[in-house]
Amino acid sequence: MYQNDAFRALDRQESLRLLAKVPVGRVVYTRQALPAVLPVNFSLDTDSSVLLCTSPDSDLVGAIDGVVVAFEADEFDAATRSGWSVVVTGRATVVTDPAEHERLSRDGPASWMPLAGAAFVRIESQMVTGRELRPPGL
Amino acid sequence: MYQNDAFRALDRQESLRLLAKVPVGRVVYTRQALPAVLPVNFSLDTDSSVLLCTSPDSDLVGAIDGVVVAFEADEFDAATRSGWSVVVTGRATVVTDPAEHERLSRDGPASWMPLAGAAFVRIESQMVTGRELRPPGL
Numbered sequence: 521m522y523q524n525d526a527f528r529a530l531d532r533q534e535s536l537r538l539l540a541k542v543p544v545g546r547v548v549y550t551r552q553a554l555p556a557v558l559p560v561n562f563s564l565d566t567d568s569s570v571l572l573c574t575s576p577d578s579d580l581v582g583a584i585d586g587v588v589v590a591f592e593a594d595e596f597d598a599a600t601r602s603g604w605s606v607v608v609t610g611r612a613t614v615v616t617d618p619a620e621h622e623r624l625s626r627d628g629p630a631s632w633m634p635l636a637g638a639a640f641v642r643i644e645s646q647m648v649t650g651r652e653l654r655p656p657g658l
Numbered sequence: 659m660y661q662n663d664a665f666r667a668l669d670r671q672e673s674l675r676l677l678a679k680v681p682v683g684r685v686v687y688t689r690q691a692l693p694a695v696l697p698v699n700f701s702l703d704t705d706s707s708v709l710l711c712t713s714p715d716s717d718l719v720g721a722i723d724g725v726v727v728a729f730e731a732d733e734f735d736a737a738t739r740s741g742w743s744v745v746v747t748g749r750a751t752v753v754t755d756p757a758e759h760e761r762l763s764r765d766g767p768a769s770w771m772p773l774a775g776a777a778f779v780r781i782e783s784q785m786v787t788g789r790e791l792r793p794p795g796l
Contacts, residue, residue: 548693
């Protein structure tokens with residue numbers, strides 16, 4: 521739906537403000553040379569990086585630690601054919617610093633699934649792009 | 659949220675049935691060696707391939723024609739921490755056959771944006787995976 525000029529580009533601040541409104545986004549990465557995508561709940565850290573909480577031995581952690589990934593969130597309304605999407609592109613790293621891990625255990629995202637142990641993944645918000653699609657005629 | 663056994667794998671038929679319920683999904687591909695993702699409205703063809711309608715000269719068409727991409731859709735409810743996601747992985751191709759183009763102009767997806775001309779992209783449902791996350795305790 522974003523292939524011509526009927527959308528409005530959002531700046532970094534607008535994009536991050538919208539991103540903070542939704543609980544779930546999608547990690548986009550490469551797995552065995554194929555495009556892969558996984559929905560996850562998340563939160564934004566004080567430096568606007570995206571924080572995920574997952575199992576330390578998950579396939580996701582193995583696939584994205586140290587790698588540039590995209591993280592996407594959106595909201596669309598089919599009735600009005602309008603909405604927005606935001607993509608954060610940046611390096612994903614597993615949090616290894618003990619003090620940082622402790623801070624995120626208190627203030628970071630909680631997994632929606634019961635986990636034996638928590639691994640936090642940070643996606644740096646090196647590039648943030650957003651687009652808004654308005655209802656036709658507005 | 660999908661990193662352990664608290665989700666249920668969905669079979670191909672369940673996955674396609676859920677996919678047919680939602681108007682918008684996300685094309686996942688590679689652009690300039692980086693992971694890329696673009697939300698688009700779509701429909702399912704009679705052979706369960708995913709159909710998109712976009713501008714013939716869009717960046718998306720140039721990036722994915724002839725390439726294996728992933729297409730993802732999901733629905734989650736933060737209140738109950740439950741939902742589902744489906745990923746179709748397969749080759750994307752621009753529809754070039756005139757009769758097929760005419761059929762899709764009648765019965766295929768309509769772009770949410772005004773287009774000067776319509777290009778239809780078909781993503782073959784070579785691999786269809788789905789996962790369901792149930793509310794805790796169910």
